[in-house]
Amino acid sequence: MRRGGKRDIAQEITNLIIAKIEQGVLPWRRPWRSLTAGGRPLRAGGQAYTGINSILLWTIADGNGYRSRFWMTERQARELGGRVLKGARPAPSVYFNTMRKTAEPTLAGEEGGVRFIRFMRSYLVYNCDEIEGLASHFHPDPLELVAPDPSEHQAAIDAFFGPIPIDMRQGGGRAYYSPGGDYVQMPPKAAFISSDHHAATLAHEYAHATGAAHRLGREFGRRFGDKAYAFEEVVADMTSGMICSDLGLPCELHDSHASYIEHWLSILKADKSAIITAAAKAEQAYKWLASWSATTRQIERSESHEAPLPAHA
Structure with a gap:
């Protein structure tokens, strides 16, 4: 200015x-087509x-x-x-x-x-x-978007995300979590390259939403200072990876991974124990999201019997 x-x-x-x-x-x-x-x-x-x-x-x-x-x-x-x-x-x-x-x-x-x-x-x-x-x-002609074919893991995706009590809105050309409004904004599903890409992006934004004060109250305090934003991105990225793995989706689906490299490096170079903290925070976020679905009940039953985790359909 x-x-x-x-x-x-x-x-x-x-x-x-x-x-x-x-x-x-x-x-x-x-991971989505621009409008x-x-x-x-x-x-x-x-x-x-x-x-x-x-x-x-x-x-x-x-x-x-x-x-x-x-x-x-x-x-x-x-x-x-x-x-x-x-x-x-x-x-x-x-x-x-x-x-x-x-x-x-x-x-x-x-x-x-x-x-x-x-x-x-x-x-x-x-x-x-x-x-x-x-x-x-x-002026371009109106853009006709056709919804991608359902994922071969669509049943597991729907079972995981469906019960989560976070307001998810669709429209526009950006994906983000709004702390002020406490909602996740997603482009229309038809704008995504595939249903799997949609699920991976949704996982990332829902991970951010778990940090709200009335959920997990995720704060990083003085330890991370001005790197707190970068650390939050690392946590959301790891959480998305856990969800993708659990649902049988490739973890590299989120095409913006490259844009997080700087976040990862700035955190890890500054604090050798940061990755341990990030993993713990990501695990908390994952468990909070999974707790609303039948998936977690299957996992808890498995863990109580010390059996391998079941594969998702």
Whole structure:
């Protein structure tokens, strides 16, 4: 943001990308199909944005749920017969330029040298979802999503998640747990690559929900300090892995695992006993979620007889 000085576009872009990564889902790599039109963001003339503009506008479109791939300035919109809607949210598009600067002559009268200074500038663009009056090709056709085939483990998945008393809502293009509203938000199941991917993502978000004060009251205190968020991601990731294993699903289903590598490393390098704590917290989360389903009753009966865990249908 600009406050009486130059706008630091590079910092704004960096902050936005970091925020997206910390949400646990990279807009260019996730286990569900985006509700936005596929492909790189496009300029008014149809040319694809490149470099940081591509990543930046992709991220903003994902966060705001835009479906159009096209972006343009307010002036371009007017020239094409369109009008930017009131309240539309502009996004920065950056470009680099070079300035030629000649140094002052020296005291001895010698001519100064010439320097070329590279600098970055930005201008504002709007997504065509927030521009009316444009030709139809700037707006994609309604996206028809077809629900994926049921998983071969669907009965076990339904038995596990069905009884859990956590509010789960569907819609939009993001998966997350809302602490304030105490609900899990999921994209429509039809947007997922497979039913197994849907289950793996749901497991991760339900794991976050177990940490609420009225459930397990998961807190990390001073020990983890500013790394508490990263630690929570590790716990949710491990919990999801336990659930996937229990249901017979591949644990690598969650395509955003790569975005958690930094979380894992930052925790493990700082505290050699952190992995032990994380495993214990994840086990608590898993048992709380499983306690609502018939699965846990089977496990408890097995453990009481010291028999192997039964395979799920």
